[in-house]
Amino acid sequence: MSTLAIDKAGPSRKIKYGSMSRDRAWALRWSYFFLVLFAIFFLTPPIYMLITSLKSSAEISAATNPWWVFHPTLSNYVELLSSNQFLRFFWNSSIVSIVVVIITMLISIPAAFALARMKFWGSATLATGVFLTYLIPDSLLFIPLFKMLGVVQDYTGITLLNRWYVLLFIYPTLTVPFCTWIMIGYFASIPKELDEAALIDGASWLQTLTRIFIPVALPGLIAATIFAFTVSWAQFLYPLVFTTSIDQLVLPVGITTTLIKGDVFNWGQIMTGALLGAAPPLIIYAFLMDYYIAGLTAGATKG
Amino acid sequence: MADVSLRKVIKRYDDVEAVRGIDLDISDHEFIVLVGPSGCGKSTTLRMIAGLEDITDGDIMIGGDVVNDVPPKDRDIAMVFQNYALYPHMTVAENMSFGLRLKHYPKAEIKARVTEAARLLDITDLIDRKPKQLSGGQRQRVAMGRAIVRNPKVFLFDEPLSNLDAKLRVQMRIEIKKVHQKVRTTTVYVTHDQVEAMTLADRVVVMNKGCIEQIGTPNELYHKPATRFVAGFIGSPAMNFIPCRLEDVGGTLQIRLTDRIAFPLPPARAARYKTLPRTEKLLLGLRPEHLTESHAHLAPGVETFETVLDVTEPMGMETLVYFGLDGTPVCGRVDPNAGAKDGAPMRLAMDLNNMHLLNEASGVVL
Numbered sequence: 001m002s003t004l005a006i007d008k009a010g011p012s013r014k015i016k017y018g019s020m021s022r023d024r025a026w027a028l029r030w031s032y033f034f035l036v037l038f039a040i041f042f043l044t045p046p047i048y049m050l051i052t053s054l055k056s057s058a059e060i061s062a063a064t065n066p067w068w069v070f071h072p073t074l075s076n077y078v079e080l081l082s083s084n085q086f087l088r089f090f091w092n093s094s095i096v097s098i099v100v101v102i103i104t105m106l107i108s109i110p111a112a113f114a115l116a117r118m119k120f121w122g123s124a125t126l127a128t129g130v131f132l133t134y135l136i137p138d139s140l141l142f143i144p145l146f147k148m149l150g151v152v153q154d155y156t157g158i159t160l161l162n163r164w165y166v167l168l169f170i171y172p173t174l175t176v177p178f179c180t181w182i183m184i185g186y187f188a189s190i191p192k193e194l195d196e197a198a199l200i201d202g203a204s205w206l207q208t209l210t211r212i213f214i215p216v217a218l219p220g221l222i223a224a225t226i227f228a229f230t231v232s233w234a235q236f237l238y239p240l241v242f243t244t245s246i247d248q249l250v251l252p253v254g255i256t257t258t259l260i261k262g263d264v265f266n267w268g269q270i271m272t273g274a275l276l277g278a279a280p281p282l283i284i285y286a287f288l289m290d291y292y293i294a295g296l297t298a299g300a301t302k303g
Numbered sequence: 304m305a306d307v308s309l310r311k312v313i314k315r316y317d318d319v320e321a322v323r324g325i326d327l328d329i330s331d332h333e334f335i336v337l338v339g340p341s342g343c344g345k346s347t348t349l350r351m352i353a354g355l356e357d358i359t360d361g362d363i364m365i366g367g368d369v370v371n372d373v374p375p376k377d378r379d380i381a382m383v384f385q386n387y388a389l390y391p392h393m394t395v396a397e398n399m400s401f402g403l404r405l406k407h408y409p410k411a412e413i414k415a416r417v418t419e420a421a422r423l424l425d426i427t428d429l430i431d432r433k434p435k436q437l438s439g440g441q442r443q444r445v446a447m448g449r450a451i452v453r454n455p456k457v458f459l460f461d462e463p464l465s466n467l468d469a470k471l472r473v474q475m476r477i478e479i480k481k482v483h484q485k486v487r488t489t490t491v492y493v494t495h496d497q498v499e500a501m502t503l504a505d506r507v508v509v510m511n512k513g514c515i516e517q518i519g520t521p522n523e524l525y526h527k528p529a530t531r532f533v534a535g536f537i538g539s540p541a542m543n544f545i546p547c548r549l550e551d552v553g554g555t556l557q558i559r560l561t562d563r564i565a566f567p568l569p570p571a572r573a574a575r576y577k578t579l580p581r582t583e584k585l586l587l588g589l590r591p592e593h594l595t596e597s598h599a600h601l602a603p604g605v606e607t608f609e610t611v612l613d614v615t616e617p618m619g620m621e622t623l624v625y626f627g628l629d630g631t632p633v634c635g636r637v638d639p640n641a642g643a644k645d646g647a648p649m650r651l652a653m654d655l656n657n658m659h660l661l662n663e664a665s666g667v668v669l
Contacts, residue, residue, distance in 0.1 A: 193388035196355050201402035201449075202376035211401075215392040 046275070053077070053272040060267050076272040086273065088247055089254030092164045094280070096250055097232040099168050104175040104228040109221070111176075112183030113209050117195060127184055134177035142241050145170060149242075164248045167239060171232045178231075179224040186220030187213055222288050230281050251277045305366030305379075305456040305489060306331045307352060312361035314347050321347045323513040324361065334483050334490045338500035339510035339536070346461055348510070349493045353459050354378050366456055381450035382459040385466060387442040389434040389449075395421075396430045399448045413452075420451040423485065424478070440471045447479070451486060458483075460492040464499065476502055497537050501525070509533045531666035534588050534659060540623060543594070543633045545587040546663065549579055558587060558655070561629045569604035569656055576660055579669065588659035588668070591623065594635030596643070597650040604656040615643045624649065 052060060054072045064070060080086045114120075115127045146161070149169070153160045160166045190213060198208045214221065239253045249257065255273040259266045307329040314322040322344040329335045337345040350356040352363060354375035362369050370378050381402075389398050396417050403413045421427045424444040434442055443463060450458055463479070464472045480503055483490055494500055500507045501521040509516040509524065509532070517529040528534035534542045550557050550565070556573040559565040568576065579585075597607040613632075616623040617639060624635045624643045635651055637643050660669045 191386060191388060193384040193386055194390065196353075196375075197382065197384060197388040197390075197449075198401075199355070200353060200375045200380065200382050201453075202405045203401075207405065212390055216390070218392075 046278070049271040049275050052267055053275055055268055057266070057268055076268040077276075080269055080272050080276065085246065085254070085258060089249055089251045090276075092249060092254075093233060093251040093277070096164060096167045096171070097229050097280075100171040100175060100232040101225055101228045103168065103172050104179050105221070105225065107172065107176050108179040108183055108224060109214065110209070111180045112187055113205075113213060115180070116184045116187035118205070127181075130177050130184075131181045133173075134181065138174065138235075138237050141173065142237060145173070145238075146241060161242060162244050162248055164243060164250065166242050167232075167235075167250070170238050170242065171235060174231050174235070175228040179228055182224045182227070183217065183220055186217040190216055226281075226285055226288055229284060233277075233281055306333075306364075307457055307489060307491065308362075308364040309348070309352075310362040310364070312348070312351060312363060313359045314344070314351060314356060315359040321513055322351070325510075325513075325515050327508060327515065327518070329489060329491065331489055332487045334480075334492065334503060334505045335508060336492045336494060336500040336504035336506075337508045337510055338494055338497055339516075341495060342512075343510040344513040345493045345495075345508075345510045349459055349461055349491055352457070352491060353380055353382050379456045380459055381453045381455040381457075382461065383443075383446045383450050383463045385462040387434070387446045387466075389442055389445055391434050394431050394433055395426065395437070395445050395448075398434070398445055399452050402449070402453050416452045416454070417448075420448040423451065423482065424448050439467050440475060443467065443475055444478070447482065451482070454488075456489065458488050458490040458492075460490065460494075462494055463492075464494070464496075472499075479503060498539065501537065507537075509536060511536075527668075528588075528659065529668055531586070531588070531661050531668070534661070534668065538590060540591050540634045540636075542659075543587075543589050543591065543631075544661065545589065545628055545631050545633060547585050547587045547660075548583070549576060549581050549585065551581070558658075560587065564608050564628070566606040566653065566655060572604075572655060572658065572660075576669065579660075584663040585669075586661040586663050588661050589653065590657065591634045591636045593654040593657045594633070595652050595654075596637040596641035597652040601652060602654075602656070605652050605654050607650055607652045609648060609650050611648050612643060612645060615645055624651075 048066075051067060051069055053076050054069045054074070056071065056073050056075060059069075059071055111130070115123050115130070149160050149166060152158075160169070194212060194216070195208050198212050203211065234252065235250075236252045239250045243249055243253070246254075246258065251273070255270060255277065259270045259273060307327075309325055309327040311324045311326060312322060313320065313324050325344075325348065327335075337348060339345050347356060351358050352365075354370065354373060358371055363371060365378055365380070390401065393401065399417050399420060400413045403416065408416075417430070418427070421430055424447060426441060426444050426448060429437060429441060429445070434445065437445065443466075446463070460479075464475050467475060476499060479492075483503075492499075492503060501524075504521055506518060506520055507524055508518050511532050517524060517533045519527070524533055524537045528537065528542075531544065535544070545560055547558050547560050550559055552565075552567075555567045556577055557565045557567050567573075601607065610626045610628070612624050612626050614625045616625075619639070621636045622639045622641070622643050624637055626633055626635075637649075637651070641649075643649055661667065662669060
């Protein structure tokens with residue numbers, strides 16, 4: 001009798017609409033569909049760049065299949081990597097990005113700590129203000145910035161314009177607001193009792209920051225570092241405006257100004273340069289990603 | 304180790320007065336529990352002793368020194384938080400030694416103190432683990448260990464057991480008591496749980512709406528509550544409050560509960576209450592354990608009456624019975640074998656030797 005009842009209940013349960021597994025299956029199908037679409041869309045350009053970078057100029061201009069390399073050559077790589085000019089761009093980009101990351105962290109971390117934890121008059125308004133500055137586009141800012149630096153240069157007699165190090169003053173206007181904002185969020189998520197415990201344990205504000213907050217908020221710190229590095233590395237408008245001499249250029253500007261001569265595009269080398277230029281952020285990202293995830297789990301603050 | 308004194312301490316947030324001028328003297332080695340409903344100002348008081356909150360007015364003294372403007376780190380206190388507040392990136396040993404390392408204690412002494420505290424709390428095996436690898440109870444032990452290694456003048460506990468499940472809470476309660484018996488450090492402990500307060504404290508401070516309602520030993524609070532709030536807050540199930548009035552019948556003082564039910568007061572009680580105005584609205588305060596089943600040999604001062612039970616709750620060692628007296632819900636505790644049944648009539652005995660009489664308007668116990 002009881003088995004009969006179960007048998008009857010079985011099929012009726014199967015045709016029930018909106019079951020968890022059906023929903024999940026459909027959600028997965030759509031996820032895969034869009035993820036594959038997304039991957040194709042974003043991976044096509046780099047693959048095309050890679051293919052083109054392995055071709056000679058003759059093969060690029062020949063009317064062969066653009067998606068296949070018939071005579072692979074590393075000549076583009078050899079030429080670029082043995083060109084002092086290209087290495088100079090690379091060096092300029094590296095030094096600018098690294099120093100900007102350091103400057104950004106030195107400003108953002110204490111600023112975020114102060115804004116997130118030391119409740120002082122106007123701190124909330126200031127925090128919003130910091131973020132608002134990030135919303136002003138660089139295309140609006142570059143002319144006033146140019147004027148300002150011109151005035152500073154005239155007044156102090158220190159050459160700033162057309163020097164790579166001028167970028168060290170300019171890039172933080174892009175990186176500091178956003179990094180501060182990220183760090184405020186991370187610091188705010190740390191339970192208040194943690195700094196109170198540190199305070200009672202005898203830590204000063206600085207010790208609380210360096211020995212508790214920075215280690216606990218490491219994932220956020222790494223996210224901010226990656227952001228600052230990527231922004232500095234990829235910035236195009238500011239270096240285009242502020243630096244003009246060949247030996248002062250950074251990578252993105254250097255590639256486009258030296259490898260495009262009039263209407264002659266050296267496609268092979270442009271693609272090679274772009275690919276080489278894209279490598280450092282990728283490597284840094286891949287390397288820090290491990291720390292990022294490790295930090296996420298180790299830093300679980302509950303408790 | 305030191306005594307702690309609060310003198311007319313006030314805490315005001317904008318226009319809200321969280322603590323309204325409290326006075327409290329805590330002697331050396333004493334275990335004091337601040338207890339009260341949420342928002343009564345008990346945590347604020349503790350945080351003011353810790354130095355985590357500024358005080359608006361008054362004085363706080365630790366070991367005889369006024370510490371109003373002394374930062375927390377210089378007050379020589381240790382605090383255990385409700386959510387443990389362990390440093391997640393440090394091991395248990397590092398968590399416990401953090402304060403000592405900041406003060407540049409010699410390494411050997413740090414190690415000795417951590418080892419000793421770990422032994423005391425039975426967490427020696429866990430010393431190299433990170434907080435996330437520990438259970439709630441273990442984390443709470445580490446938090447206590449962090450307080451103990453500092454060997455401070457005062458321990459402050461802010462609802463340390465609230466995040467634990469009921470069984471573990473009882474166990475940790477005993478642990479805390481044991482630790483206090485060993486280290487004898489002056490302790491201020493905040494909780495909203497009156498059972499915790501009763502079991503742990505040398506003296507309990509009952510707070511309500513930013514004021515101290517009563518300070519006393521657990522037994523004093525239970526048997527001689529000063530106000531209706533304390534009488535109702537301490538003890539579970541809570542004390543019954545039954546509207547009543549006094550009347551003189553043939554030279555004896557009677558307490559009238561309903562039109563039907565009135566009892567002569569025992570001589571000691573009658574002497575105490577005889578000057579009260581007969582017109583005053585009063586409340587009879589009676590704990591459920593003084594409202595039991597009737598039996599043959601009743602002591603003097605124990606009076607019986609007949610009622611119909613609404614609901615019974617068998618608890619195993621006793622049965623709680625609920626009934627109404629002129630619409631006032633009343634709870635009694637009877638023997639499980641007394642035959643109490645839902646909806647059934649029952650004869651109950653009221654022990655008036657343990658009664659309290661309260662002024663209904665002021666809530667003061669008379």
